[in-house]
Every structure is written in structure tokens, then in C-alpha cells.
Amino acid sequence: MEYFNPVETLDREQLSRLQLERLRSTVDRLYEKVPFYRKKLQDIGYKRGDLKDLGDLARLPFTTKDDLRDNYPFGLFAVPMRDIVRIHASSGTTGKPTVVGYTLKDIEVWSDLIARTIVAAGGGPDDVVHVAYGYGLFTGGLGLHYGAEYLGATALPMSGGNTKRQVRMMVDFGSTILCCTPSYALNIAEVMQEMGVSRDEVKLKSGILGAEPWSDEMRQQIEEKLRISAHDIYGLSEVVGPGVSIECGEKKGLHVFEDCFIPEIIDPASGEALPPGKEGELVFTNINKEGLALLRYRTRDISKLIEEPCPCGRTHVRMERITGRTDDMLIIRGVNVFPSQVETVLMQIPGLSPHYQLVVDRVESLDVLEVQVEVSPEVFSDEIKRLEELEKKIRDEVQSYLGVSVKIRLMEPRSIQRSEGKAVRVIDKRKI
Amino acid sequence: MKARQVSVFLENKSGRLYEACKCLAEEKINIRALSIAETADYGVLRLIVNEPDKAMRVMSEKGFTVSETEVIAVEVPDEPGGLAGVLAPLYEANVNIEYLYCFVEKSGESAIVVFRVEQLDTAIDSLQRSGYKVMREEDVYRI
Numbered sequence: 001m002e003y004f005n006p007v008e009t010l011d012r013e014q015l016s017r018l019q020l021e022r023l024r025s026t027v028d029r030l031y032e033k034v035p036f037y038r039k040k041l042q043d044i045g046y047k048r049g050d051l052k053d054l055g056d057l058a059r060l061p062f063t064t065k066d067d068l069r070d071n072y073p074f075g076l077f078a079v080p081m082r083d084i085v086r087i088h089a090s091s092g093t094t095g096k097p098t099v100v101g102y103t104l105k106d107i108e109v110w111s112d113l114i115a116r117t118i119v120a121a122g123g124g125p126d127d128v129v130h131v132a133y134g135y136g137l138f139t140g141g142l143g144l145h146y147g148a149e150y151l152g153a154t155a156l157p158m159s160g161g162n163t164k165r166q167v168r169m170m171v172d173f174g175s176t177i178l179c180c181t182p183s184y185a186l187n188i189a190e191v192m193q194e195m196g197v198s199r200d201e202v203k204l205k206s207g208i209l210g211a212e213p214w215s216d217e218m219r220q221q222i223e224e225k226l227r228i229s230a231h232d233i234y235g236l237s238e239v240v241g242p243g244v245s246i247e248c249g250e251k252k253g254l255h256v257f258e259d260c261f262i263p264e265i266i267d268p269a270s271g272e273a274l275p276p277g278k279e280g281e282l283v284f285t286n287i288n289k290e291g292l293a294l295l296r297y298r299t300r301d302i303s304k305l306i307e308e309p310c311p312c313g314r315t316h317v318r319m320e321r322i323t324g325r326t327d328d329m330l331i332i333r334g335v336n337v338f339p340s341q342v343e344t345v346l347m348q349i350p351g352l353s354p355h356y357q358l359v360v361d362r363v364e365s366l367d368v369l370e371v372q373v374e375v376s377p378e379v380f381s382d383e384i385k386r387l388e389e390l391e392k393k394i395r396d397e398v399q400s401y402l403g404v405s406v407k408i409r410l411m412e413p414r415s416i417q418r419s420e421g422k423a424v425r426v427i428d429k430r431k432i
Numbered sequence: 433m434k435a436r437q438v439s440v441f442l443e444n445k446s447g448r449l450y451e452a453c454k455c456l457a458e459e460k461i462n463i464r465a466l467s468i469a470e471t472a473d474y475g476v477l478r479l480i481v482n483e484p485d486k487a488m489r490v491m492s493e494k495g496f497t498v499s500e501t502e503v504i505a506v507e508v509p510d511e512p513g514g515l516a517g518v519l520a521p522l523y524e525a526n527v528n529i530e531y532l533y534c535f536v537e538k539s540g541e542s543a544i545v546v547f548r549v550e551q552l553d554t555a556i557d558s559l560q561r562s563g564y565k566v567m568r569e570e571d572v573y574r575i
Binding site for chain 2: 385387
């Protein structure tokens with residue numbers, strides 16, 4: 001099975017026509033049904049028929065996470081509650097949770113998108129899809145689950161945590177596709193080793209990994225340790241959940257399912273749309289969603305769009321893997337630092353374990369960035385001199401990559417907390 | 433002539449040295465000699481034990497980062513000038529000493545110096561030619 005849905009290979013002209021048609025009907029519907037959007041569209045003097053081509057999208061107003069919070073919980077829904085069959089919500093760590101709702105048709109469209117991602121990752125109806133994303137209000141678990149069933153594969157609803165049990169089930173039930181965060185995939189590989197489970201006892205062939213930024217170096221580690229093909233999946237609950245985009249076998253960017261979402265890259269400071277190939281903030285417009293459809297939703301994720309055709313045959317535009325979020329970006333003494341940059345450097349130093357943590361503190365009004373790294377037997381030496389050389393090597397490489405001075409702290413193995421979902425990469429102790 | 437030293441990485445936080453030693457105690461492994469090198473954030477515990485293989489195994493099972501290092505143990509007379517005397521041939525042979533630690537033997541007549549050097553064979557050779565007794569591996573573990 002090469003593609004799940006023929007729409008994935010639609011030529012550009014047909015795809016653009018489909019997008020414009022769907023964009024117009026979405027905007028008109030939102031104008032009619034959602035007071036928030038009616039006001040926003042009236043503010044810019046929008047009238048029915050104003051959208052002549054896709055370029056006119058750039059004139060429409062943005063939607064932000066704050067807009068969702070201000071209209072908590074259901075204020076932006078475009079259908080009556082009796083038509084909503086499912087609610088999901090993001091964790092409310094930085095304020096009120098953001099709440100999203102799906103109609104029955106939305107669930108079907110979403111399941112179709114996930115089925116496409118599983119096929120893009122080399123899966124099909126014969127696979128056992130091991131879903132180790134959390135089940136619940138988080139979109140990860142149920143999203144992958146419904147998509148696996150829709151494809152006709154076997155869904156294994158493991159949810160996160162209890163890693164030893166995950167490994168046992170993986171062996172007993174013959175899981176072939178692992179769905180979880182990349183950091184959890186590494187944790188599973190480690191526990192598998194500790195339990196003495198050999199790789200030949202598991203049938204895993206690929207991984208659909210996402211929900212946190214990761215690097216190509218981390219992909220290599222996962223692919224080596226678990227002997228799978230690791231595919232980056234992208235999505236966010238506000239837009240639909242996982243299944244906004246996926247890496248095909250080429251692994252050179254993630255195909256955005258453009259029949260459902262129109263991606264844009266903007267300058268996060270000015271809001272100006274940027275030309276193809278430029279890096280900036282990803283913005284999505286829903287054009288195939290009933291319950292909650294957002295216009296130009298600002299993701300805070302940093303990426304760029306790749307318009308060149310992909311050898312896999314899918315015509316949908318690719319986005320580069322997320323290099324960070326504008327809001328997990330650390331500013332250390334005025335320098336922008338993404339945890340994924342530190343990871344890239346660490347993974348290039350042989351023998352270092354993929355577990356690391358950044359601790360930011362402010363000492364006498366000066367930001368201090370400490371990078372905690374675990375000492376594996378491969379890099380350990382009985383001579384302090386050699387350990388200090390290792391520290392210096394890590395420090396020099398991180399510093400020259402980030403352009404900011406750091407302190408390296410060598411830690412004992414397994415002393416950095418292991419992820420059972422999203423890895424905690426940054427501890428910010430600064431009181432600003 | 434070369435003995436195996438077990439080295440353990442310890443984070444500088446309370447209880448880690450105790451944990452390490454307890455893990456050896458539980459396996460009835462006897463520590464013959466030890467030294468600790470420390471920095472602000474971590475330390476390296478260096479151990480001569482009666483069963484180095486078993487110590488390596490149980491400590492790594494307990495999650496410690498361990499490594500094995502070849503060292504040499506030399507008997508020197510327990511008297512003023514004893515250590516200086518044994519250093520002379522090493523100096524003359526241009527042997528670079530990474531670190532050493534000493535202890536007094538049970539009988540009290542001689543002291544034992546454990547050396548970690550870059551050029552092990554040159555060191556052994558020069559010590560023997562100057563008449564020092566480099567201990568055999570099995571004797572070191574029985575100190």
C-alpha cells in the first residue's frame with residue numbers, strides 16, 4: 001500500500017481549486033455561525049465573495065491560543081453542542097486548557113488522516129499498532145487509535161507509562177508499529193535492554209513519533225536501538241490533533257495534508273506571510289472541519305515549507321521538522337536557545353546518552369545555563385583529567401553552536417528523570 | 433604484575449558513597465584499598481577489591497558507571513624516604529604518574545604504593561631493575 005487516500009497525490013491545480021472552494025465555504029460558515037469570527041471579519045471589512053484566490057488568505061485575521069482561552073470552553077465551536085460527539089483539551093499548564101470539539105464527520109476525517117500517516121510510515125491493515133500516547137483529553141492516544149482502526153489495522157490501546165508492561169505486551173501481541181513520543185521510544189529501548197528482551201523477540205518495524213521536538217541525531221539513535229524506521233508525526237489539538245503532517249519514507253520533511261489544512265509561514269514578530277523556503281512561525285487554516293475550524297491559527301512552532309516535489313509521489317507540500325517552539329525558546333543572556341539545538345550537539349559526541357536536561361537559573365542577575373549529561377561507561381574514565389577534558393569538549397561544542405556560555409554537569413546514569421510522555425528538557429528556575 | 437582497579441563515577445550528593453559501599457558489602461566483597469578523587473560536582477572512587485570481576489558486575493547491575501583500570505602495586509619499606517626512593521627510578525625512566533595512593537601493610541614493616549601510570553610496562557621494568565618488588569596480581573587482591 002503506497003498511499004491511503006488518492007487525494008494525497010492530487011495535482012497542484014486540482015488541489016488549489018479544492019482548497020479555495022473549501023476555504024470559501026469555511027470562512028462563510030464561520031462568519032454566519034461564530035460571533036468571534038463574524039466580528040473579526042467585519043473588522044477587516046470582509047464580504048462574501050472577497051476570496052478570489054488562495055493569496056487572499058493572507059488578508060484574514062489570525063487566531064491565537066489566547067482567543068481559544070478567552071472563549072473557553074466552547075465559544076468558538078461552529079456547530080450546536082448536540083452535533084459534537086467528542087471533546088479533547090490541551091493540558092492547562094500555562095493557563096486555562098484549550099478545548100476542542102469534533103462532529104462525527106470530523107472524527108471520520110481525522111481517522112482518515114491518521115490512516116494516511118500509518119501508511120506513510122510503511123503500515124497497512126495487517127499491522128498491530130501499539131499506541132503508547134496518553135489516552136484521555138490529550139489527542140495523541142485516541143487520535144492514533146481511531147486511525148489505526150479506520151485503516152483496518154489492529155489498535156493496541158496501551159497509553160503511556162508502565163514501560164515494562166509495554167515491552168511485555170509488545171512481545172506477546174507482536175506489535176509492529178510503535179506510536180509514542182521520541183523520548184519515550186528511547187526509554188522503551190532502554191527498559192527492553194534492562195529486561196533482557198532481545199530485539200528478535202519483538203516485531204516492531206516502524207515508529208510514528210511526535211508531540212515533542214526532536215533531532216535527526218535522535219532519530220538515528222532510535223532507529224539503531226529499536227531497529228525501526230522512525231517517522232515524525234506532527235499535529236496540535238487546536239488544528240485537529242496528530243495527523244496534520246507526517247514524514248514519508250524519504251524522511252525529508254513532513255507532508256501537510258493540504259486538502260484539510262492550509263499551511264503558511266509568517267514572521268512571528270510582524271505577522272507578515274513569508275515566501276516559500278523561509279523559516280518562521282507555522283500557521284494553519286482548517287478547511288475541512290465542522291466542529292471547530294480555525295482561521296490562520298498561530299502554532300508558535302518554527303518551521304519552513306518545502307515546495308519541491310517529493311520522490312514518494314505525494315503532492316502535498318512538506319514542512320521541515322519543527323526546530324522549536326517560539327515559547328519553549330530560552331533566552332539566555334539575550335541569546336535564543338532551543339533545547340533541540342543542544343540535543344543536536346550532544347548526539348554528535350560519541351558515547352553520550354540521549355538523556356539530558358537544561359537547568360536555567362539567574363545568579364546575580366546573570367543567566368546561567370547548565371547542561372546535565374549522563375556519564376555512560378563508554379565515556380567514563382578513572383582520571384579526573386579525562387573527565388574534565390570530556391566536560392570541556394562538551395562545553396566547547398555546545399558553546400560554539402549556541403553562542404552562549406554554558407556549564408556542563410556530569411551526572412550518574414539514570415539520574416535524569418525518564419520521560420513517560422513528553423520529556424522534561426528544561427527546568428527554568430529564573431524568577432523574572 | 434598488573435592489578436585491576438575498579439573505578440566508580442559518583443555524583444556529589446549525599447548517600448552515594450554509602451550506596452556504593454553498601455552494594456559491595458551485600459555481595460561480601462572486601463575492599464583492600466581505596467582512594468577518592470573529587471571535583472565540585474562529582475568524584476571518582478577507586479577501589480582495589482578481592483574480587484574485581486564480581487565488583488564490576490554487581491556495581492553496573494546497580495546502575496553505577498564503572499570502569500576497570502590497570503594499576504601496579506609496589507612494596508616499599510615503611511620508613512622515611514620510602515616513597516621518594518620508589519619514585520626515583522620512575523622519574524629516571526620518564527614515567528608519568530597519573531595518580532597514586534599508599535597504605536601500610538598489616539605487618540607494619542612495609543607500605544604499599546598503588547600507581548596509575550601512562551607507561552605501565554616501562555614502569556614495571558624500571559622498578560624491578562632497581563630492586564623493588566612489584567606485587568603479583570593475585571597477591572594484590574589478598575593484601
